[in-house]
Amino acid sequence: ARAQIGVTGLAVMGRNLARNFAHHGYTVAVHNRTPxxxxxxIEEFNHEGAFVPAxxxxxxxxxxxxxxxxxxxxxxGEATDAxxxxxxxxxxxxxxxxxxxxxxxxxxxxxEAALRERGIHFVGTGVSGGEEGALNxxxxxxxxxxxxxxxxxxxxxxxxxxxxxxxxxxxxxxxGAGHFVKMVHNGIEYADMQLISEAxxxxxxxxxxxxxxxxxIFRGWNEGRLDSYLIEITADILAHTDPATGQPFIDIVADxxxxxxxxxxxxxxxxxxxxxxxxxxxxxxxxVASSRGELRAAYRAMPGGIRPPVRHDEAARFVSQVEHxxxxxxxxxxDQGWTMxxxxxxxxxWDIDLxxxxxxxxxxxxxxxxxxxxxxxxxxxxxxxxSLLAEETFxxxxxxxxxxxxxxVASAAHRGVPTPAFSAALAYYDTLRAERLPxxxxxxxxDYFGAHTYQRTDRPxxxxxxxxxxxxxxxxx
Ligand code: 2AM
Numbered sequence: 001a002r003a004q005i006g007v008t009g010l011a012v013m014g015r016n017l018a019r020n021f022a023h024h025g026y027t028v029a030v031h032n033r034t035p036x037x038x039x040x041x042i043e044e045f046n047h048e049g050a051f052v053p054a055x056x057x058x059x060x061x062x063x064x065x066x067x068x069x070x071x072x073x074x075x076x077g078e079a080t081d082a083x084x085x086x087x088x089x090x091x092x093x094x095x096x097x098x099x100x101x102x103x104x105x106x107x108x109x110x111x112e113a114a115l116r117e118r119g120i121h122f123v124g125t126g127v128s129g130g131e132e133g134a135l136n137x138x139x140x141x142x143x144x145x146x147x148x149x150x151x152x153x154x155x156x157x158x159x160x161x162x163x164x165x166x167x168x169x170x171x172x173x174x175x176g177a178g179h180f181v182k183m184v185h186n187g188i189e190y191a192d193m194q195l196i197s198e199a200x201x202x203x204x205x206x207x208x209x210x211x212x213x214x215x216x217i218f219r220g221w222n223e224g225r226l227d228s229y230l231i232e233i234t235a236d237i238l239a240h241t242d243p244a245t246g247q248p249f250i251d252i253v254a255d256x257x258x259x260x261x262x263x264x265x266x267x268x269x270x271x272x273x274x275x276x277x278x279x280x281x282x283x284x285x286x287x288v289a290s291s292r293g294e295l296r297a298a299y300r301a302m303p304g305g306i307r308p309p310v311r312h313d314e315a316a317r318f319v320s321q322v323e324h325x326x327x328x329x330x331x332x333x334x335d336q337g338w339t340m341x342x343x344x345x346x347x348x349x350w351d352i353d354l355x356x357x358x359x360x361x362x363x364x365x366x367x368x369x370x371x372x373x374x375x376x377x378x379x380x381x382x383x384x385x386x387s388l389l390a391e392e393t394f395x396x397x398x399x400x401x402x403x404x405x406x407x408x409v410a411s412a413a414h415r416g417v418p419t420p421a422f423s424a425a426l427a428y429y430d431t432l433r434a435e436r437l438p439x440x441x442x443x444x445x446x447d448y449f450g451a452h453t454y455q456r457t458d459r460p461x462x463x464x465x466x467x468x469x470x471x472x473x474x475x476x477x
Contacts, residue, residue: 002027003026003027003029003052003063003064004026004027004028004069004155005021005028005029005064005069005070005155006028006029006031006054006060006061006063006064006068006070006071007021007028007030007031007070007071007073008032008057008060008070008072008073008074008083008087009032009033009072009073009074009083010031010037010038010040010041010073011037011073011074011075012131012134013073013100013134014032014073014100015037015041015045016131016134016135017071017100017127017134017135018030018041019041019045019048019049020134020135020136020137021049021155021159022045022048022049022050023048023049023159024158024159025049026049026050026155027050027051027052028049028050028052029053029054029060029063029064030042030051030052030053031053031054031055031056031057031059031060033074038053038055039053041053057086057087058090061087061091066092066094067094067095067096068092068095068096069095069098069151069152069155070087070095070096070097070098071100072084072098073100073101074101076101076103076104076107077103077107080099080101080103080107080111081111084111084122088118088120091118091120093118093119094119094120095121096120096122096123096148096151096152097115097120097121097122097123098123098125098142098152098156099111099122100125100127102126102179102182102260102262103179104183104265105124105143105176105177105179105180105183106176107176108124108175108176108179109176111124112143112175112176113175121144123142123143123144123145123148123149123152123178124142124143124144124179125140125142125143125144125156125178125179126140126141126142126172126178126179126183126185127139127140127141127182128140128141128182128186128361128364128365129161129364129365129366133364133365136161137159137162137364138159138160138161138364138365139160139161139169139185139360139364139365139368140156140157140159140160140168140169140364141169141172141178141179141181141182141360142169142171142172142178143171143173143174143175143176143178143179143180144171144174145174146171146174149171153169153171156169157169160360161363161364162363163359163362163373164362166359167360168359168360168361168362168363168364168365169360170353170356170357172350172352172356172357173345173348173350173351173352174350175348176348177344177345177348177352180341180344180348180350181352181357182262183262183265183266183269184266184337184340184341185337185361185365185367186262186263186266187263187266187267187270187277187280187284187337187340188280188334188337188367189230189263189366189367190259190262190263190266190280190283190284191279191280191282191330191333191336191337191421192228192230192330192333192367193230193283194279194282194283194286194287194420194421195279195283195326195329195333195421195422195425196218196230196234196326198417198419198420198421198422199322199323199325199326200214200218200234200238200250201417201418201419202318202322202408202417203319205309205415205417206309206310206318206411206412206415206417207309207315207318207319208309208312208315209315209319210248211238211248211249211250211251212239212248215235215236215237215238218231218234218235218238221323221326222235224323225327225370225397226326226327226330226369226371227369227370228367228368228369229366229367229368229369230367230369237249237250238250255290256290256291256293257286257290258287258291259284259287263280263283266280266284266340267280267281267284269340269344270340273340273343273344273347274343275336275339275340275343276336276339276428277336277337277340278336278424278425278427278428279329279332279424279425280333280336281424282421282423282424283333285420286418286421304415304416305414305416305417306414306415306416307411307414307415309415310411318408318411320404321405321411322404322408324400324401324404324405324408325401325404325405325407325408325409325422326422327401328397328398328401328405328425328429329421329422330371331388331394331397332426332428332429333421334371334375334388335387335388335389336428338354338357338387341357342354342386353379354379354383354385355375355376355378355379355380355383356376358372358373358375358376358379359376374393374394375388378391378393378394398429402429405426408422409422409423409426443455447464447465447467448465448467461476462476462477463475463476463477464477
């Protein structure tokens with residue numbers, strides 16, 4: 001037994017994480033159900049570090065130092081359960097299983113509870129950054145016990161991305177907290193991608209910029225407060241020319257967005273928690289709607305915008321307005337994500353450091369961005385922070401952005417350019433800002449048809465109006 005860590009499941013993510021551990025001086029046992037993959041890894045990468053190939057699960061387990069630390073990198077779902085069931089009879093109390101797959105946090109909670117009964121630590125861990133991140137430093141979100149993190153934390157922090165010398169890895173909270181936070185990361189990623197795509201569409205349709213010109217606009221934005229990986233790759237994509245046709249790449253890509261389901265999980269879970277993640281939900285629905293060809297065909301002939309594009313001499317002003325709208329909407333989308341994490345922490349008893357979540361997303365992951373350091377700082381300065389808009393500098397920026405933000409959403413409506421995420425973010429802002437909401441009318445309607453009762457603004461108690469009996473006074477129930 002000489003391997004400090006083992007990785008089973010050597011598809012590209014598992015293989016790259018194993019190599020990452022090896023690059024940092026760890027001896028890594030490697031195993032895959034189909035041994036050919038293990039042999040391939042050894043043939044190609046053995047020179048990179050100390051690997052212990054194992055053809056069987058017995059060999060793999062025997063190769064691990066005790067307490068054993070093994071990472072499962074198989075396709076999330078049934079395969080994860082199958083692998084756990086195979087390995088647990090060979091493990092002993094105190095051993096640790098890291099699940100680095102994209103598991104649903106509810107599955108992680110179930111697995112953790114079952115393994116805890118056998119004295120085995122199960123550490124559901126979000127890993128973000130794709131293949132490249134897995135190899136060179138991902139953002140890592142481990143859940144599970146504090147005791148397991150005491151052992152695994154230093155190893156995971158070593159292989160994670162680093163920003164300003166700090167690892168993009170921290171213990172998120174117990175049982176499924178890591179996978180939960182990874183899920184919300186992906187939900188925020190959906191929103192950010194949709195917002196950026198809406199900004200592109202507005203610049204294309206309202207101001208008639210070419211994709212190459214929009215690429216330059218994004219490159220400019222990437223020098224400022226929007227500085228992020230997603231803006232950077234957006235500029236690259238928009239600047240790319242399709243070699244086969246000579247057309248802008250963006251014009252030859254089919255406009256039906258796919259998804260692997262983490263956005264959907266975020267929205268489903270948000271409904272259960274009562275977390276109003278409207279921008280994330282709109283981003284998820286926008287992908288779904290883009291893929292509904294038969295519905296798009298039915299709507300296609302309907303009339304659209306009622307205003308002409310922005311005049312050329314006003315284009316620069318519109319570009320600046322879109323930057324404000326994008327930034328403000330992005331702050332709202334991230335704020336919604338953090339609200340959801342706070343709601344889940346309360347629901348599941350997770351002690352989540354909300355600032356640390358921002359800190360470990362500054363590098364390694366898809367939503368890495370300069371602006372996350374400001375979210376980190378805002379939470380560090382005020383651990384009870386309820387919303388980014390309760391922090392002065394964010395509040396000032398959004399106040400400053402609100403006029404252009406409204407102009408952009410209005411422009412989009414006038415010109416018939418769809419901006420579901422921009423619009424949802426602005427509506428969220430106005431909902432939470434409002435002195436009085438028409439929720440009062442909803443309460444009236446509910447009381448009218450269902451005697452669902454209501455509270456009053458002027459005195460405590462619960463009341464019902466006898467709508468069918470006009471003269472009768474309301475009843476306090
Ligand atoms: P394979 O190479 O033997 O197919 C991604 O699919 C990874 O998950 C692969 O390494 C794959 O192994 C592994 N995997 C998928 N289902 C599995 C299962 N039921 N048991 C073990 N490994 C599995």
